[in-house]
Amino acid sequence: MRWSQAHIPTLRDDPSEAEAASHRLLIRAGYMRQLMAGHYSLLPAAMRIREKIMRIIREEMNAIGGQEFLLPTMHPAEVWQASGRLDYMGDEMFRLVDRKGSEVVLGMTHEEIFTTVATELVSYKRLPQTWYQFQTKFRDEPRPKSGLLRVREFTMKDSYSFDLDESGLDASFDRHHDAYARIFERMGLEAIPVDASVGAMGGTGSIEFMVRSDAGEDWIATCSCGYAANLERATSTLPAIEDPAEVPGTEPFPTPGVRTIADLVELTGLPADRQVKTLVYIADDAPVLVLLRGDHDLMEQKLIDGIGTGQVRPAHEEEIVELLGAHPGSLGAVGVAGQRIIADPALQGRRDLMTGANEDDVHLRNVDVDRDIAVSEWMDLRSVAAGEPCIECGAPISLDKTIELGHIFKLGRMYTESLGVTVLDEDGKARVPIMGSYGIGVERALATAAEVYHDEHGLAWPMALAPWEVVITVIRPDDALAGGESERIYAELTEAGIDVILDDRAERPGVKFADAELVGIPVRLTVGPRGLADGIVELAERATGEKRDVAVADVVREVVDLVHSQR
RNA sequence: CGGGACGUGGCGCAGUUUGGCAGCGCGCAGCGUUCGGGACGCUGAGGUCGUCGGUUCAAAUCCGACCGUCCCGACCA
DSSP states (O other), rough: OOGGGGOEEEEOOOOOOOSSSHHHHHHHTTTTEEEEEEEEEOOHHHHHHHHHHHHHHHHHHHHHTEEEEOOOOOHHHHHHHHHHHHHGGGGSOOEEOOOOOOOOEEOOOOHHHHHHHHTTOGGGGOOEEEEEEEEEEEOSSOOOOOOGGSSEEEEEEEEEEESSSSSHHHOOOOHHHHHHHHHHHHHHHOOEEOOOOTTTOHHHHHHHHEEEEOOOOEEEOOOOTSOEEEETTTTBBOOOOOOOOOOOOOOEETTTTOHHHHHHHHHEEEEEEGBBBEEEEEETTTEEEEETTOOOOEEEHHHHHHTOOOEEEOOOOHHHHHHSOOOOSOOOOBTSSSSSHHHHHHHHTOOSSEEEEETTTTEEEEHHHHHHBOOOOOOOOEEEETTBTTTTSSBEEEEEEEEEEEEEEESSSSSHHHOOOOOOOTTEEEEEEEEEEEEEEEEEHHHHHHHHHHTEEOOOOTTTOOOEEEEEEEOOTHHHHHHHHHHHHHHHHHHHTOEEEOOOOSSSHHHHHHHHHTOOEEEEEEOHHHHHHTTEEEEOOOOOOEEEEGGGGHHHHHHHHHHHHOO
């Protein structure tokens, strides 16, 4: 590629609308342009990176026996109706009506559609199968943001495994886990596999691959011992708290104006871990009292997972008053009968606590949880905090902001069942195959690499992803020697299979250097009359900023070796 | 969906308070001088000021509605 012929529209200024580093730099360095919120046009340089990402994924998917498909992105609504997800997906699914009046949807994912193909898997002899594709997904995100990190239209590699039984699924799942580890490793991304919520659609296990980044939206808890979990699932051990062996009966006391745990701490001098936090939720239209230790925060996803419905919301104030007779701030579960009361285990066996009295401006002291509260279920509900002891080893855990790059999922039989897939087993009995589903966001991987690999001068791609591995920056392309030598090196590197771009533009050197750094090409060769007069060209590595002179005669071999060593 | 900010040549912005010829920098085109870290001179092209409506002799500027974009939150199999 010759830069003079390439469409790489770099900008001198940062685009004003972009905040996240990847968003800002991918626009500024000429990789993409926005069409509307959440929809980006990828320009040729980005396409080259995307292609490399897809090649890595494809190679690793094929290596575990995956077969590539391409399924439609427009689906009849009926298929989604059949699986029960048409309503469930709600506004996040794009829907349209064709000229015949048929309802059509744009695919957010392809479990249903792959399953329609799987109806022809009629014998156990056909199993296991691992099927995948790269296809555009459409999701009507309420708030697209951060460039390619959260969009409404994106390419996903999604794969699906079909096995006869659970142990087969486990094996397919493990193969994907290993393949994903290799894929992200090859991309130069440190992806941490974390235990994740399976979500309200069920399933028996799920692992997300997360990359640490401030631009991320998900928090994970990790420990030096290897423990790693999405905050939605993370637990920790808690130091024991000394309670009196016995407390007198509960006793109301006035707490005028107290609305928060902090208020109560200030008023009574008792620490927050001696308070009970009482929240009211509505789950499937029925009220639920949720109890946590005063210094703990509710992780709503744990509640959703624990009670097995997505229809969960905080109760409105009027509902609370009707249910308990008091406003938030004075709520409690002492003496509450006939209601579902879910409590976090941190409260189990605790004594000498305080809680609201279900009378405005009154609280109760001397609460003994086991004695005074009719807890109907104990459920891990609290959000862990950094520094708490690891559940596995006791060392303090850390919390990090991350980007979710991949998600692997033991789906179960819900799609094969609802869409009628059966195979005959060895005994001639009809069996429903069990599925796994596995996704990687392609453009999100690209943007994540940009988040990880950049500096004040621009992007700095790892060799495996770089749109071009080498740029030949020609000083004075009109000079016969510089022009001729750079053309020769360009031809020889191309011949050697190196992705090389020849910057033959009639620009001043400073402009070319700045563009090479902004675009993020790993290796730069500077070929100019001055160096050539001494028989040398300069080799600069983008990642380290290191520069060294190389004899003209050695440069091709040296660059080929360097590129190969970093691919 | 709630809160905030914004919308003026390709990009970054000023002008809006107080209505009166649509500007600046970068970029772009031509010519010339330059050329190892974002050069300089001359000439030039390019804008229905987000859209629609209203007020006014006159609207980028005032009023109203709508659309769009970004950020925070809610949401996110």
